[in-house]
Amino acid sequence: MIHRKLADSRDTRGHAPLNDPEARPHRRSFSLKTQIIIAFILYAICVSMIGWLVWKQITTNHQLSENARRVHESVQQWKPPRAEDAVRDARAYNQQLFAEGRTVLGEAVNPFDAQRERQAASIASKDSQYQDLLNMDSEGMLARLRVPSVSIDIPVYHGAAQSTLLRGAGHIYGTSLPVGGKNTHAVIAAHSGVVDASFFTRLHELKPGDLFIVQTMKEELAYQVTDIVKVLPDDSSHYGIAADEDRVTLMTCTPIGINTFRLLVSGERTAMPADSLEREDDGVSMIVISILGALIVAAIVARVWIRKRKGSP
Template sequence: MGTGSGGGGRGWRPSLVTWAAAACVLIGTGLLSYTPAASWLHQYSQSRLIESYNQQLLAESAANRGEVPSPDEALGAARRYNEQLQFGALVEANTHVPTGAGDETGSEYWSLLNGPAEIMSRIRIPDVDVDLPVYHGTADLTLLRGAGHLRGTSLPVGGASSHAVITAHRGLAEASMFTDLDRVEVGDRFTLETFGEVLVYEVQQTQVVAPEDSQALRAQEGRDLVTLVTCTPLGINSHRILVTGERILPTPEEDRAAALKSSELPRFPWWALLSIGTVLATIGFVWRAGYRDARPAE
């Protein structure tokens, strides 16, 4: 008489080694995907915010309800502020950002260029995929939202003998911001959009300086300058990257045409396809390995 087979052992039962290998792959994929995913989501959030800002600015200006000043009024007040400002700026040691030291007597900094969502301007650096709102001041909470304008320096409206300073974080896990500012080269361009005014700057100088060296942040007679500032090296923040641009006049027509348009960021997340592919491949591996592991011993 024959004996029973005991059920044949053909069920799906992945071994402990299979589960461990799959877990390692999935955890590794998650860790590697976190930074690009967080940065992509931050860029998406910033692009929606900028689009909302543009739409509100246009709508409020057209309606002339007085909830925000008209572009001419806002820009005029900002230029008067710049004329009164006795420029000064200091990049203090052991701090993440520079601090202003200008004389603002007779001016109300926080009320100037106070647009929708408290945004004063927009900065775009196409060569390194930067498109950020610019807010008043450089407080920690401000710099988690976007770029900050250094109080005590010229407001970002251009003009002879003006020098605006804009700063942003570098190396945040959840946002790229000015992380790639070290890749900007002399001859590259960046653009400020302030209450509909388009200001295009060509990079004249890039340098790394000690925190106490603020000479490069001073206004220069007759020149229209903007300096972008962030910390370096990543994670140490002992020095500052300074990228200084001088305004191009007349403003290039293609830049005027791009004013108040939606952000081109974030770009398509190719990294997500790789992550999804890895997850699907891991699932397929566990599925097949489970049947192989469940085969009865010969």
Template sequence: MKKRSKTSLATNIRIWIFRLIFLAGFLVLVFPIVSQVTYYQASHANINAFKKAVTKIDQSEINRRLELAYAYNASIAGARKTGEHSVLKDPYSAEQKQAGVVEYARMLEVKEQIGHVIIPRINQDIPIYAGSAEENLQRGVGHLEGTSLPVGGESTHAVLTAHRGLPTAKLFTNLDKVTVGDRFYIEHIGGKIAYQVDQIKVISPDQLEDLYVIQGEDHITLLTCTPYMINSHRLLVRGKRIPYVKKAVQKEAETFRQKQYLIYAIWVIVGLILLLFLIWFKKTKQKKWRENEKAISQISHNNSK
């Protein structure tokens, strides 16, 4: 009787260990899916809140804010002429990541955002925040302080930066899939502007010349770390201003939505398949353990006679 009791206890312990392993494995598998869906919903809600709040701002106030932004950009362009570039710093340096909330872009901020960037090629629509502090990079795209504000205009070059490889959000994880000729869009308090990728480069963190203003031109550069998970260099995807064509944007937006739905449908299906497989595997294992327990009990019973 004691042998049978000990055998049952050992079997129960094995079953509970397997259950814990099963639960841990399932959570590891579904965490990226759940966290990314959660981030997408949260960022989408933030962007909608930004758009809604902008509609409530009087046009004269919007014009006033934009004039301040243009004046700021003019000062950046003026510094370029005199060769003053010391203000630019690698957004992933320890100093920049520890920086707090910055004040320079307050004129553009609505609901803490200065706009959002849409990158159809990689199915991303992400809020933009002022500064590249880690706090901002954990929740969206940061604007690199010392570069032009992302409102467009002659002699401007805004730099927008985001992480790759976060478990909770894609952000710029797939930025390396963007190619020359692709378009991306910025929406700020003054409306929407379009850019077409004209240059892609990989630089060292202290090689900042490619982020400077080019007189008479209008650029925005998307910046992230590379190679993936090594982060020793910086990937620069530069776009040049092009006319904003509403029909073309609507077509890309529809394709963007379809891709988003398809991606999440695939994730849900994969998650369900994994769940069903794990349930089947768990039941099969438990059945095998019960059969082994029964066989051991039978042997113990026969030996006791």
């Protein structure tokens, strides 16, 4: 009797028992559909986040470039000898720096260490002579740096405090101002791998022989990459001024996201090319390639995962 009631349970309840084999395909199919929907939702979120990051970097890079260009073009309208006097004073400062030396290199020890920022920034900010030199605008921009081969075009400001490096590149206090001339060595630092802008993220792509341009006041100076080295954050031995040299070094943290070393790309003064150096690319192509690569990988992973789920018992 009991056996008969169990056998008739399908009729009384209106559906099959939980252990009925016929019910399993239905439950598994529903579960698979749910998982596919979740996978596509996560995929859409991922695509949206990547798209936002790309949009953020493109717009910020454009703003930095336009700001640097606008300030530089504004200086070209200055009546003589305002710009010429500014360059003259900066070169006098550089020669004094070479003759007397500098025991403090401001943030040159580690401009990316927030714990040291307060002390280092106060040293640079208290030097009124330094702060008054080579001001191209009210924000303290002293140069425009262009590296056409890797689409870098950013303003350079006095000092390298954290707040400065969020606006562009920073000039390392205690090194020569970037106005060229013998017995000079300017060091310019910027972040890599940040969300807001690319800054020096592509600096590692440079190779010996590449050119970068420093525009300050009405001067336009070309430098050819000669040395590329990685050093520890506290190693400032590569920032010294060599007699008769006209050198500029670009510095950033490396590896990106780990920041255990500093990448130094150093260049010597060379003749300005006859043709105007423009960007070889706008950086968008590299970003698009990165996005497509990430999306393809995500699609492959999702497809493999779904196939495995279909084949699971």
